[in-house]
Amino acid sequence: MAEKTYREALKEAMTEEMERDESVLLLGEDIGVYGGTHLITDGLLDMFGKKRVIDTPISEAGFTGAAIGMAMMGLRPVVEMMTWNFSFIAADQIIQNAAKVRYFSGGQVQVPLVIRGPNGGGVQLSAQHTHSLESFYGHFPGLKVVAPVTPADVKGMMISSIRDPNPVIFLEAGALYGTRGEVPEGEHTVPFGKARVAREGSDVTLVAYGRQVLLCERAAERLAEDGIEAEVIDLRSIRPLDEETVIESVRKTHRAVSVQEQWRYYGVSSEIAAIIQEKAFDYLDAPVERVSGAEVPAPYARNLELMCFPSEEQVVEVARRVLYQEV
């Protein structure tokens, strides 16, 4: 296995799928000559031509709708949102159409569509570029929602997304495009709805997805220095959600902290806490706690921004709290 960046893994998955299947094509703003504002599609125009790498007008609802129309006819469009924040403009197309066409056609039509782009913050782009939209899109039946964090998962889940006959919301950790990891060569798929145990431990379960998985791993290192063995669960997929892996871990550790970058209320972490109390209540030795972003629109200044996201310290502190080891 070669070491590759998150960005390279993403491009590799799309390239391989485009080589394998002629119906796969890319649509988005600045994805052609420019190679994407995050350079995810760099070089793909030269490889596949402008019929399959389509620079669109600045028109999120327009090109998302067009992709739905293509998908209904059997093409497999992969749409780049320059950032997921711009998808609010296309939300009706995504939620009211892509997610419902199959149902409203009584199963006659499918929409094999992938919409991908950077999600969340951490790179000083302020609140209108910083939303974490996993609970927003995760709320709607008809959509599949994934948020991989390792380059290997990025490749495997992108291939799975392109091959899936449903609309997939592919939430990339934008702040991690340059991070590296081992990536399997060639055919590598990661199924949806299967969480990954990122680190094994027996004392407390830390549940996260996307960028916060790395935060939890660092927090687990710190806890380990004091002899606390934290298990880190990377959800990978938000809808469908792998409840079983979370429950299994909590049955072992009896304690859980759920970490998310998005705001506290109505988030994925609340969902995790609810599932744990429903399905592992008798195993719990402490209340499930949440670590979330601060309840403000994300600010621009680095120091202010850092204040608003979950920190390693917070995770360590809350993990100690559920272990009744507060200092």
Next chain:
Amino acid sequence: MAIRETQRRHEALGLDEDDLLRMYRHMLLARRVDERMWILNRQGKAAFVISCQGQEAAQVGAAYNLRPGYDYVYPYYRDAGIVITLGMTARDQLLSLLARAEDPNSGGRQMPGHFSSRELNIVTASAPIGVQYPQAVGSAMAFKMRGEDGVVLACGGEASTSEGDWHEAMNFAGIHDLPVIFLIQNNVYAISVPENLQVAGRIVDRAAGYGFPGVEVDGNDVLAVYKVAKEAFERARRGEGPTLIEAKTYRMTAHSSDDDDRRYREREEVEEWRKKDPILRFKQYLHGAGVLDDAKEREIEEEIRAEVDEATEYAENAPYADPESAMRYVYAEEE
């Protein structure tokens, strides 16, 4: 003299008497099914009706150019005339109205008027208006990418042109010279809001802004609509790009069974337009052209009544879907 002129109109369009009678039947069937739906609604048997009445000429005239199952159509919720022209039946409409299991559009999952047929390439419509246009443009792009000569007919009312999606779609279609026809049925009202508060300038003029032709047509004259649509379809098939058609017409009923149009428009105005009823006009043309006489007219009327009666009875006796089936078709199976 008058007769010879009218004869020349349809002959010049390459339509024979069978075509004319077929178009007339489609229009009349759409109307009679619609009227029956209102009765069923007032009897408390149907939750919701949305009407095509007054727009049958615009719909049938345009749709008569479609190749069923090859071209694509994105109808809006008034387009019963379009889907009937493509081959949907009175039974299909009534099964949908009464939300029975056998409803071919959605199996009772979507409201009436939101037509869907994989076989006929009829794409299910969205309730928020205007969002079908970008999708239609995407389908047109798929035709172009595959090198096929399919055409996409995308329909809506005048109010849908106020939505950003319409403009985004027009722009995209113009950039890529796509085989798509935007058929705007300007029926003067968007629920209660009249055209003068909905549309700045003229809809048809907007096509020029996107670099393709716009044509205005009398939407209550089925042959006039057929003619401009035919030219638009031919243009699209030749790879010359999109056309905007604005068909001027009038919504003869309230917006839907849930509103009372006496709150926002005068009865006199509605009565004036009833005199311009597209079915009445086409009937007069057919009489003038010698295609229809009183006996033939009655015969067709009787046939359609029998068809609507049979469809009503069938739909009323058809079973509802098993409640458990509500959970089906959210996701496609993995391939």
